[in-house]
Amino acid sequence: MAGKVKWVTDIEKSVLINNFEKRGWVQVTENEDWNFYWMSVQTIRNVFSVETGYRLSDDQIVNHFPNHYELTRKDLMVKNIKRYRKELEKEGSPLAEKDENGKYLYLDFVPVTYMLPADYNLFVEEFRKSPSSTWIMKPCGKAQGKGIFLINKLSQIKKWSRDSKTSSFVTQSTKEAYVISLYINNPLLIGGRKFDLRLYVLVSTYRPLRCYMYKLGFCRFCTVKYTPSTSELDNMFVHLTNVAIQKHGEDYNHIHGGKWTVSNLRLYLESTRGKEVTSKLFDEIHWIIVQSLKAVAPVMNNDKHCFECYGYDIIIDDKLKPWLIEVNASPSLTSSTANDRILKYNLINDTLNIAVPNGEIPDCKWNKSPPKEVLGNYEILYDEELAQGDGADRELRSRQGQSLGPKGGRSRDSGRTVLTTWK
Amino acid sequence: MLLTHSHTLLASPPCDAFLRLLNGRPVGEQKELLNKWNEMGTDEPDLSLFRPVYAPKDFLEVLINLRNPNYENGDSLSFRTHLGLIQVPLKVKDIPELKEFFVELGLTTGQLGIDDSTQVPPELFENEHVRIGQKVLAEQDSAAAQQYIRQGSPTALRAELWALILNISSQPEDILYYEQLKTNVIQHDLLVDSLIYKDVKLTASNDDYYFVFEDYLYQVLLCFSRDTSVLGHFAYNSASPPKSYIRGKLGLEEYAVFYPPNGVIPFHGFSMYVAPLCFLYHEPSKLYQIFREMYVRFFFRLHSISSHPSGIVSLCLLFETLLQTYLPQLFYHLREIGAQPLRISFKWMVRAFSGYLATDQLLLLWDRILGYNSLEILAVLAAAVFAFRAVNLMEVTSLAAAEAVLADLSTLKVMPLLQIFLFATVT
Numbered sequence: 001m002a003g004k005v006k007w008v009t010d011i012e013k014s015v016l017i018n019n020f021e022k023r024g025w026v027q028v029t030e031n032e033d034w035n036f037y038w039m040s041v042q043t044i045r046n047v048f049s050v051e052t053g054y055r056l057s058d059d060q061i062v063n064h065f066p067n068h069y070e071l072t073r074k075d076l077m078v079k080n081i082k083r084y085r086k087e088l089e090k091e092g093s094p095l096a097e098k099d100e101n102g103k104y105l106y107l108d109f110v111p112v113t114y115m116l117p118a119d120y121n122l123f124v125e126e127f128r129k130s131p132s133s134t135w136i137m138k139p140c141g142k143a144q145g146k147g148i149f150l151i152n153k154l155s156q157i158k159k160w161s162r163d164s165k166t167s168s169f170v171t172q173s174t175k176e177a178y179v180i181s182l183y184i185n186n187p188l189l190i191g192g193r194k195f196d197l198r199l200y201v202l203v204s205t206y207r208p209l210r211c212y213m214y215k216l217g218f219c220r221f222c223t224v225k226y227t228p229s230t231s232e233l234d235n236m237f238v239h240l241t242n243v244a245i246q247k248h249g250e251d252y253n254h255i256h257g258g259k260w261t262v263s264n265l266r267l268y269l270e271s272t273r274g275k276e277v278t279s280k281l282f283d284e285i286h287w288i289i290v291q292s293l294k295a296v297a298p299v300m301n302n303d304k305h306c307f308e309c310y311g312y313d314i315i316i317d318d319k320l321k322p323w324l325i326e327v328n329a330s331p332s333l334t335s336s337t338a339n340d341r342i343l344k345y346n347l348i349n350d351t352l353n354i355a356v357p358n359g360e361i362p363d364c365k366w367n368k369s370p371p372k373e374v375l376g377n378y379e380i381l382y383d384e385e386l387a388q389g390d391g392a393d394r395e396l397r398s399r400q401g402q403s404l405g406p407k408g409g410r411s412r413d414s415g416r417t418v419l420t421t422w423k
Numbered sequence: 424m425l426l427t428h429s430h431t432l433l434a435s436p437p438c439d440a441f442l443r444l445l446n447g448r449p450v451g452e453q454k455e456l457l458n459k460w461n462e463m464g465t466d467e468p469d470l471s472l473f474r475p476v477y478a479p480k481d482f483l484e485v486l487i488n489l490r491n492p493n494y495e496n497g498d499s500l501s502f503r504t505h506l507g508l509i510q511v512p513l514k515v516k517d518i519p520e521l522k523e524f525f526v527e528l529g530l531t532t533g534q535l536g537i538d539d540s541t542q543v544p545p546e547l548f549e550n551e552h553v554r555i556g557q558k559v560l561a562e563q564d565s566a567a568a569q570q571y572i573r574q575g576s577p578t579a580l581r582a583e584l585w586a587l588i589l590n591i592s593s594q595p596e597d598i599l600y601y602e603q604l605k606t607n608v609i610q611h612d613l614l615v616d617s618l619i620y621k622d623v624k625l626t627a628s629n630d631d632y633y634f635v636f637e638d639y640l641y642q643v644l645l646c647f648s649r650d651t652s653v654l655g656h657f658a659y660n661s662a663s664p665p666k667s668y669i670r671g672k673l674g675l676e677e678y679a680v681f682y683p684p685n686g687v688i689p690f691h692g693f694s695m696y697v698a699p700l701c702f703l704y705h706e707p708s709k710l711y712q713i714f715r716e717m718y719v720r721f722f723f724r725l726h727s728i729s730s731h732p733s734g735i736v737s738l739c740l741l742f743e744t745l746l747q748t749y750l751p752q753l754f755y756h757l758r759e760i761g762a763q764p765l766r767i768s769f770k771w772m773v774r775a776f777s778g779y780l781a782t783d784q785l786l787l788l789w790d791r792i793l794g795y796n797s798l799e800i801l802a803v804l805a806a807a808v809f810a811f812r813a814v815n816l817m818e819v820t821s822l823a824a825a826e827a828v829l830a831d832l833s834t835l836k837v838m839p840l841l842q843i844f845l846f847a848t849v850t
Contacts, residue, residue: 191635191701192461221635225462251464255629264632267578267783271703275579339631 005361009038013333015344019352023359035361038063041072041330048301056305061355061362064329065206065308066301071292072310072329074179075140078113084295109288109324113181115140116160123180124161127154134183134233141177143328145242150183150233184323185228188316190268194226195219196241197262197314197322200331201289201381202351204307204368206300208384211293212354213286215377216343219260223249243336257337269320277320285314285322290382292324304364307355309347350376446612453609460605463620463645464628464637476618478691479773482726483508483766486736489728506758507743508765513730515741518749521803522845525795527573528838530846535575536787536838549577556580565590573794575787575838582703588793589716593709601708604646611649615683619644623694632782636701640694643711647718653685656719662727687723692770695777696722699785721798725773733798738772739765741802746809749848753813762822767829768805775801779832788837804837807844811835 005025009016016038020027028034039047039062047054048066056062070076085107088096097105114123116137127135137157139147151157160178187194200214223246224237232238237249246258269278289312311331315323333348335341353374356362380386448456456463487508505512516524528534533548543549552574559567560583568587576584586592608616623640627633633640647653657664664686697714704710724734731737746754746764757764771779775798776788791800808829809816815828 192638193635225638253629253634256631256634258634260631260635264782268702270578271582271786272705275577278579 003361005036005356005359006032006034007036007038008034010040010043011038011330011333015333015335015341015348018345019348023352025359035059036061036356041068044068048303056303056364058364059361061305061307061364063306063308063355065203065306066303067299068308068329070299071296071327073140074113074138074326075115075177077292077296077327078110078115078179080299081107081110081292081295084291106287107291109284109291109322111181111184111323111325113179116157116178116180120161124154134185134228134230135180136183137178137180139176139178143330144244144332145236145240146244148236148240150239151180152230152233184315184317186318187226188318188320189226190221190265192225193221193223194239194241195221195260196325197265197285197312197316198331199262199285199289199312199314200347201293201310201312202307202354202378203293203310204354205304206293206297206302208388209290209293209297210368210383210385211290211381212375212378213289213381214347214350215262215379216346217262218343219262219265220246221258221260222246223251223253223258243332247336255337257340259337259340273320281316281320281322286381288314288322288324292327293382307351309351346377350378354378448610448612456609460609460642462638463641464623476688476690479770480766482690482735482773483769486728486739489736505740505743506747506754507740508763509736509740509743511730511736511740513732513737513740515732515737515744516799518745518845521799524797525791525800525803525841525845527794528791528842528845530842533574534838534842535577535790536784536836537842539575553577553580556584560584560587563587569794569796571794572790576790578783578786581786581790585703585713585793586709589713589720591709591712591716593706593712597712598708601646601711604649604711605642607649608645613648613683615648615688616645618689619648619694622689622691626692626778627694627698630695630698630778633695633698633701633778636698639701639705639707639710640697642707643697643714644689644694646711647715648683648685648687648689650685650715651681653687653715653719654681656723657686660723660727661729687718690726692774692778695774699777699782699789702782702786720796721792722775724798725775735773738798738802739769741799742768742772742805745803745806750806750810750813753809753816756817757825760820760822760825762819762825764809766822767826768809771805771808771832772798772801776804776832780835780837781833784835784837800841803844804841807840808832808835810844810848811840 005023006028007020007025008028008030009020010030020036025036030037037043037047037060041064044062044064044066047056047062070080085096085104088107095106099105112126114120114126116123127133132152134150134152137149137151157180197217197219199217202212202214204210204212220241220243222238222241224235226238236245240246243257243259246252252258266278266282269281308329309331311328313325313328315325317323333344335344352359353376354370357366357370357374487510489509489511491511522529526532533552535549535552538548539545539552556571556577557580559571560580565587568584572584572588591597619641623637623644627640628637654664664681665688667680667682696718697710700710700714700717704713721733724731725738726735728734728736743754743765754764775792776785780788788800788804792798812828816825819825819828
């Protein structure tokens with residue numbers, strides 16, 4: 001029983017390695033007996049693949065779910081959410097309620113999205129309804145803002161139209177598959193700049209769903225003033241908030257890295273917009289994260305050896321509505337500033353405390369219910385077992401230390417009574 | 424008449440090429456500036472030849488050398504002898520007097536910054552306090568607001584409460600006035616503009632909290648330096664605005680103009696007076712009005728020499744006296760190792776702690792400045808910080824080490840510190 005945890009990783013990042021070493025864990029190689037493997041997404045594919053995969057034993061834990069891509073690939077995420085909505089609609093759930101324009105009241109948190117080339121014709125139909133709109137093209141399998149561009153004319157994506165007719169593109173299309181989404185051209189601006197939110201969410205099990213939200217998320221600001229002007233549609237410094245992109249801008253600052261804490265955002269919004277709308281915004285953000293997890297829970301391989309720490313990207317528009325942009329399976333562990341390094345170090349630390357209790361050799365048969373004291377900067381976002389056990393009120397309270405039951409309840413009463421029953 | 428140090432420094436400009444303090448802008452440049460009004464941060468002029476006119480530590484040297492020629496100290500040292508850096512005998516409050524003055528900060532009164540923390544159920548204090556705040560705002564009662572805010576302002580009400588206390592209401596003529604200043608900026612450039620750019624680039628642009636608002640800072644400060652209505656505050660400021668003379672007419676009073684037009688030369692860190700306000704006001708003319716009023720009511724006292732109880736000289740003396748009287752062991756120790764406490768705390772007070780505290784804490788502190796209409800709380804907080812870190816400070820053996828212990832105040836919670844120092848320490 002007593003023995004040091006043996007760890008492996010194929011991601012050479014100090015925030016990881018320092019955390020393993022400070023626990024006195026022992027580094028081993030992948031071929032030896034290991035207990036904990038922090039792997040890249042390529043490696044998880046191999047571990048669980050039908051041909052090369054191997055059985056994990058009870059004392060082995062990995063940091064990804066086998067088919068995490070159901071949530072973290074842009075096209076699959078949208079597919080799963082659409083499916084989830086339709087299912088709720090079919091069972092007559094009040095969550096799937098729509099307004100007079102046919103828009104979902106509570107589940108409209110992903111911008112209108114189509115897969116290309118498969119949905120090309122559907123997309124064209126939608127595009128023609130509002131021809132002055134801007135759309136954003138994103139390759140399904142890439143990260144860090146690579147390959148993304150904006151369009152406002154059909155001619156700019158003509159090459160995807162030819163492909164939909166030919167069957168030989170079936171295999172090729174997974175490489176060149178794109179999603180095209182309605183671009184949110186009215187983002188909330190602060191100091192005239194566009195920003196997005198990066199929030200970390202830890203999932204320890206999908207069925208029952210148990211997830212935690214890291215309290216210390218951050219905003220990533222563009223270095224250039226935002227303008228929706230069509231002449232600047234290809235200026236990525238205006239539109240894409242990825243640090244990988246912004247850090248090449250002329251005005252990038254290495255001291256603060258263009259990042260703001262979520263608590264700064266909250267202070268700013270409460271001071272300038274008021275407490276109710278700010279609380280409502282943050283409640284909605286929590287809501288959409290939980291809904292996205294619920295949407296993929298049925299199709300997720302809920303392997304007991306797995307946990308996962310996701311990087312959620314959220315954009316807030318100028319009506320203070322949050323939109324889910326994407327979910328990252330391997331959020332960057334590179335640190336762009338000193339504060340960043342501290343944040344990511346603590347993130348890994350708190351994650352390990354929850355995933356590997358007491359820092360001891362894991363037993364994946366445990367109930368995955370860590371005591372409150374080890375949560376660190378995480379707070380329970382949603383615990384399906386608790387929610388089902390004691391009713392809605394208890395779950396709301398367990399959700400976060402701050403805007404507790406009574407406050408949370410009040411903001412829900414304004415026409416959204418459904419949200420008090422997160423089941 | 425006491426001169427401000429800045430006079431002597433400005434008299435020797437960095438380079439002959441910049442002798443013209445004011446230039447009319449060519450029309451093309453005007454148009455460009457108008458287009459760029461909202462993003463001046465991305466296009467600053469060449470600032471490599473500019474240095475800030477003076478920094479807080481230069482100002483401290485001036486204050487240290489202040490003497491009252493009429494005051495006879497007597498040759499012998501006694502326990503009354505002040506061992507700090509300030510040698511001007513102004514009257515400052517002691518702790519009993521401070522307890523009376525700041526009575527609402529006492530242990531039995533609810534405070535925002537203490538009694539609204541997550542462990543405390545909001546029914547105990549916070550909800551009622553918010554309700555009262557809303558009532559005060561509804562009745563637009565400025566005096567009640569000032570009394571109310573002594574216990575701190577809820578974040579959602581703060582912008583309106585400050586405006587009420589400062590008597591700022593955005594009338595059309597105020598907006599027009601601001602637009603007029605903006606036009607002045609577009610049409611003329613001032614030498615002092617470069618100082619402003621330099622200051623923002625050196626301070627706020629690198630700040631984790633305020634970098635987002637860089638462009639607002641230019642908009643406010645460039646207008647501010649052209650605002651001649653600010654000259655009005657010299658009626659109660661014992662400093663006087665620097666003068667310049669039309670070319671060729673040196674010494675002829677008819678040809679004297681105040682320079683810059685508002686009479687205020689920005690020093691290193693000046694933009695940090697504006698930065699925290701950007702969390703509250705995002706409409707430029709309102710932000711401008713609030714800042715201007717904060718300046719002519721409070722901030723000017725932090726960088727001009729006077730005997731006023733909220734003037735920087737009194738604050739320094741208050742700080743040193745509190746330390747020497749109530750933390751004598753710490754004070755003597757620091758003095759012995761060549762780390763006069765004021766050398767460390769001076770920059771905090773001159774900036775009203777902006778850039779040193781986390782923003783939410785800073786705003787709670789500035790609530791009390793408005794509530795008590797006094798800056799003395801800055802000196803009390805400075806002393807409370809030293810008291811809080813006393814154990815570590817007793818172990819240091821150099822000024823540099825002492826600075827290191829006090830380098831990072833960003834995790835401090837100001838209200839508990841103040842409360843403990845004033846009301847919970849055995850004196």
